[in-house]
Amino acid sequence: MIKQHPPSVVGPFDLISTYDPSLAWPEPPTRETGETDGDYKARLERDFNPKRDEFARQLLTARETGNFGPVLKDGNPPTRFRVRQMPPSMWVQWDRVVAKLSPLERAALAIRCVLLGAEGWTPGFAVGRSVEHLDLDGHPSGLGQVAPFDVIASFYVAATGEDADELIKDLGAQILNRRGSSSGN
Amino acid sequence: MEGLRLLPHFQASQDTKHLRDCDACKQRETVTKRQHMGCGYEAPLPEALGTARPWTPHWWVMQGWDASICPGYSTTLPEVVEVTYAYGQWEAGTLTEWVASMEGEAPSRALLDALAMRKAGINERQHAEYDERERARGQR
Numbered sequence: 001m002i003k004q005h006p007p008s009v010v011g012p013f014d015l016i017s018t019y020d021p022s023l024a025w026p027e028p029p030t031r032e033t034g035e036t037d038g039d040y041k042a043r044l045e046r047d048f049n050p051k052r053d054e055f056a057r058q059l060l061t062a063r064e065t066g067n068f069g070p071v072l073k074d075g076n077p078p079t080r081f082r083v084r085q086m087p088p089s090m091w092v093q094w095d096r097v098v099a100k101l102s103p104l105e106r107a108a109l110a111i112r113c114v115l116l117g118a119e120g121w122t123p124g125f126a127v128g129r130s131v132e133h134l135d136l137d138g139h140p141s142g143l144g145q146v147a148p149f150d151v152i153a154s155f156y157v158a159a160t161g162e163d164a165d166e167l168i169k170d171l172g173a174q175i176l177n178r179r180g181s182s183s184g185n
Numbered sequence: 186m187e188g189l190r191l192l193p194h195f196q197a198s199q200d201t202k203h204l205r206d207c208d209a210c211k212q213r214e215t216v217t218k219r220q221h222m223g224c225g226y227e228a229p230l231p232e233a234l235g236t237a238r239p240w241t242p243h244w245w246v247m248q249g250w251d252a253s254i255c256p257g258y259s260t261t262l263p264e265v266v267e268v269t270y271a272y273g274q275w276e277a278g279t280l281t282e283w284v285a286s287m288e289g290e291a292p293s294r295a296l297l298d299a300l301a302m303r304k305a306g307i308n309e310r311q312h313a314e315y316d317e318r319e320r321a322r323g324q325r
Contacts, residue, residue: 085293
């Protein structure tokens, strides 16, 4: 049983990436000799896609209940990213600050706003001293203190190129989905 | 967080004891039956088998509303339990202090939304009790 901070709307909690290698995603079947593109695609749609969709649903349940046991492979525990709640003062500024950023940059900034630490991540990883977030002109953006850019660089040490981008987008989406609608003021 | 709105009705209900322990329910009922009950641990019911009918409070039914998931699942999720504690603090005016004691900072937007939903559930339950009393009075 993996012990982790369960999902919370009050205090810190753990995020586990959709791409974590410890998750027991079903493997796509191997292509048979002589199988055409169309046949292979049809077989994927018929046999593999429903299993993949069902696993995605089980992963959502694990995120809701905080019990990841049923979706993990035996053995390696997943990497757990410990995050705090995004303070209301940051949400108030968020839309203005990210207006000119790409989806990847938004996700990276969301991570910098809330990341407290990570277990099972790159060796020796620690979230360094917070820094004032600056806008594209180098002025304080209004978000206040965020984690240094090094935390994002660590994703490109742990994974490469597109994999790191996808991981950042996935964690960013999990953070931004928890926005809620209240102003928080 | 449908569970936050269902919780007051679910707690007041007399006919839901069989839904209150998910582990026991999983052992007792077949997968198909739990799919019909809207179990949060199971895949949605295949179309050919019809539509899931989770337990829904009578008052919701009267409004034409449906629960989308079994309340045994939705009312026991960690965040629902957490908000139930937070609600008492909110009413007492000590929410900020309580959040700080839980390693949080200012109350999050998600928490404020969830508290509003919990309050809506309590209001709905009060309406339901009022309606039940009025109906009983009319029948006398």
